[in-house]
Amino acid sequence: MGMMSMRLPDELSEQLSALADATGRSKSFLAGQAIRDFIERESWQISEITQAVREADAGDFASDAEVSEISAKWQTHAG
Structure with missing residues (x-):
């Protein structure tokens, strides 16, 4: 398992401790x-x-009718 150290703003550190x-x-x-969670989303x-x-490079765009x-x-x- 990797290990990492990071600095957090005091407010964020306090929120993390409270949680x-x-x-x-x-x-x-x-x-x-x-x-x-962040890595999965990104x-x-x-x-x-x-x-x-890739689709754009291949010219795969919606037709005018589809957009309309x-x-x-x-x-x-x-509304």
């Missing part, structure tokens, strides 16, 4: 979970963006 006390978890566990976004760039259909749908449901 650790309230949940019965260690600050390290909570920080690790937060980093894990990795998903990067994957989606990479796929969209979606636009009409949103305008109908908007």
Whole structure:
């Protein structure tokens, strides 16, 4: 298991301590979970963006008719 040290602003450190006390978890566990969640979310976004760039590079765009259909749908449901 890797080890890392980091500096946190006092307010964030206090919030982390309070959350650790309230949940019965260690600050390290909570920080690790937060980093894990962040990495999963960011990795998903990067994957989606990479796929969209590949599609764009291949010329795979929505047709004018598809865009008009979606636009009409949103305008109908908007209000």
